[in-house]
Amino acid sequence: MKKNTLFKTGLCDGIPIALGYLSVSFGFGISAVNAGLSPLAAVLTSLTNVTSAGQVAGLAIMAPETGVLTLLSLATVLEMILTQFTINIRYFLMSLSLSQRLDRSFTLRHRFLASFGITDEVFGVASSKKEPLKPIYMYGLILLPVLGWTLGTLLGSVAGSILPDGLKYALGIAIYGMFVAIVVPPAKRDRGVLCASLLAIAVSCLIAYIPIFSFITSGFAIIIAALIASAVAAYFFPIREDEDGGDAA
Amino acid sequence: MKITLVIAAYILIMAAVTYLIRMAPFVLFRKKIRSRFLRSMLYYLPYAVLSAMVIPAVFSSTGSLLTAVVGLAVAILLAVFNRSLLVVALGASSAAYLTGLLLQLFQ
Secondary structure, eight states: OHHHHHHHHHHHHHHHHHHHHHHHHHHHHHHHHHHTOOHHHHHHHHHHHOOHHHHHHHHHHHOSBTTBOOOOOHHHHHHHHHHHHHHHTHHHHHHHHHHTTBOTTOOHHHHHHHGGGOOHHHHHHHHTOSSOBOHHHHHHHHHHHHHHHHHHHHHHHHHGGGSOHHHHHHHTTHHHHHHHHHHHHHHHHOHHHHHHHHHHHHHHHHHHHSGGGTTSOHHHHHHHHHHHHHHHHHHHSOOOTTTTTOOOO | OHHHHHHHHHHHHHHHHHHHHHHHHHHHOOSOOOOHHHHHHHHHHHHHHHHHHHTTGGGGSSSSHHHHHHHHHHHHHHHHTTOOHHHHHHHHHHHHHHHHHHHHHTO
């Protein structure tokens, strides 16, 4: 009964993420087919990767020009590995942060399984939970976003051309709205969170707009900004020891 | 067919790298970290990551700076009043869409 409720809570928390993903991955489906991938390849990419920036970069390696697919070579395989590593290394930090919030019932088997679904948004929602994370909640939270991401890719790859441009563009901001909704409420009551957030914004803008930093990819910019901001916030606003720490009774 | 296999191989490589990055900390860090500084840092990290992901990337998310700024402003306003994730996300999208329509009218 209680497990059932937790699973449902997870599903509910995942609905907005899934809806956001539906629109974002729709765009990925369109680009994948335009680049020369079959809808099946596009759908498989989304189902197995569940990540936006990494897939877009991967697409650019698989099909550098419209309709031109790359052959398999050591150089392109290395490029693919390095690119995915660079763009997705932020998940390492997210998983590390979440690993500190896991309930004792999170056995090794669950860790192998649930870590598959750690995305920016899943991470954001899971971090906003006060209680330790149980496996069944994480599965509920992950299920709909993965389905939404895959379904959106399918729809985009088979029917992308029918949506008007204005609507497509407007859907692009949905995912950012969700991030704002995760950060703003705790930033209102916790000065440490506010400090970390504003500092991260400042650093990421510096990296984005100052030309000498142009060699830094957007994936690395996020990592650098987040590490600096959270270190400064941790130094000036250390958390109380009872906060966030204790295992479930 | 050959191309399909090549694509399948690339997809597999992408998926493997991405999964390993996500899985390693979950499986390797099974104990609570003791350092208060590190624990504080990990507590603030999510908010820092999400903030850095939003700004400045959001400004190029809608194809026009103005629609993105209006969308972001509406999102922040709704979030200040503790609206749910879905309401904030759809509010931002609607605001950006309406701003886009208005822009077209006055052009």
